[in-house]
Amino acid sequence: MSRVNTVLGPIPPEELGAVAVHEHIGYGMPGSELDTQWWRMPEEHYEATVPKLRQFREYGGGTFVDVTGICNGRDVDYYKSLSAKTGVHIVACTGFVGGDTALPFFARASVDYLTRHFVHEITVGIGDTGSRAGVIKVGVSRGGRMTELDQRIYRAAARAAATTGVPILTHLAIDAEPAVAIFAEEGLPLDRVLFGHADDGLNSPRTPHEWIFEQGGRIGFDTFGYETEIEDLPFWARPRQERLDHFLRLLNNGHLDQLLVSADANCSPLGWPGVKGHTVNYIFEDLVPDLRDAGVAEATVTKLLIDNPADFLTIRT
Structure with missing residues (x-):
């Protein structure tokens, strides 16, 4: 039976509904839990997060893919509570946002060890939660070039994906050539890889969109909502119309x-204030109306939010 791993157990892909494929329940850099300026009680995170997920559900959202990764605040028991409370399916990930977010224990690990660890979290479970990861997260470290550690993580992720059938999401789509080479060497079809953040204002000029498509890869326009027009402007923001025009092209x-598509929003950030007013619900409140206003057919919207994510997230044995 076709299935997708969620924190409350595997479900058929047709039950996913509309999917936000690149999001965060709470993301922070390693050590953020020690920052007294932005530290919050668990109850505060819960109060900030539940209304957003309930609104997501009311808008028609079915599944929230959390790509926070190891060492960045991943909390699967918390995700299970949120999923049960709101009715939103939550998919957790294994892997790392980038090599520069891996704590020394993992940063010093071999490809074989990392592979075994990823496979264990996908097939057995994450810690003692009983929940299995549904995707693998990898990323290019800050600086824009894949480091030796990044390459080890990418290779381990490719082997784990090929072994288990779950897909890979990348943080950033820049320096894609060495990533594609690793995936090819490990025999992983490129349609199992979503190259993320291809639309952010900082890195979109450096993303080889057409080349990735030619190799068979998928591209994520998953920073919708981070716009130069918003009050709390992040450094990766981009003019709203410019991003939309790029996507429509x-x-x-x-x-x-x-x-x-996705919004890469933080329900309740860890160790930093986050971006005021930006939530996963930008997808329904702004992106979908913008697409409809631009003449995009309903069947295309359905494919972007339901069909494509279901095909991507389905475990391939």
Whole structure:
């Protein structure tokens, strides 16, 4: 039976509903739990997060993919509580946002060890939670080039994905050539990889969109909502219309099957204030109306939010 791993157990892909494929319940850098300026009680995180997930559900959202990763605040028992409370399916990940977020124990580990660890979290469970990871997260470290550690993580992720059938999401789509080479060497089909943040204002000029499509990879426009027009401007922001026009060009160039969308929002950030007013619900409150206003057909919206994510997240044995 086709299935997707969620924190409350595997479900058929047709039960996913509309999917936010690249999001965070709470993301922070290693050590953020020690920062007294931005530290919050668990109850405060809960109070900030539940209304957002309930609103997501009311808008028609079905599944929230958390790509926080090891060492960045991943808390699967918390995710299980949130999923049961709100009715939103939550998919947890294994892997790392980037090599520079891996604590020394993992940073010094071999490819074989990392592979075994990822496979264990996918097939047995994450810690003692009983929940299995549904995706693998990898990323390019700060600086924009893959480090030796990044390459070890990518290779381990490729082996784990090929072994278990779960897909890979990347943080950033820059310096994609060495990543694609590793995936090819490990025999992982590129349609099992979503190259993320291809739309952010800082890195979109450095993302080889057409080349990734030609290799068979998928691209994530998953920083929707981080716009230069908002009050709390992040450094990766981009003008709203510029991003939308860029996305529509790729749609019109025939790449619908290889595109996924999300907002990369933080429900309750860890160790930093976050971006005021930006939530996962930008997808429904702004992106979908913008697409409809631009003449995008309902069938295309359905494919972006339901069909493409279901195909991508389904475990392939």
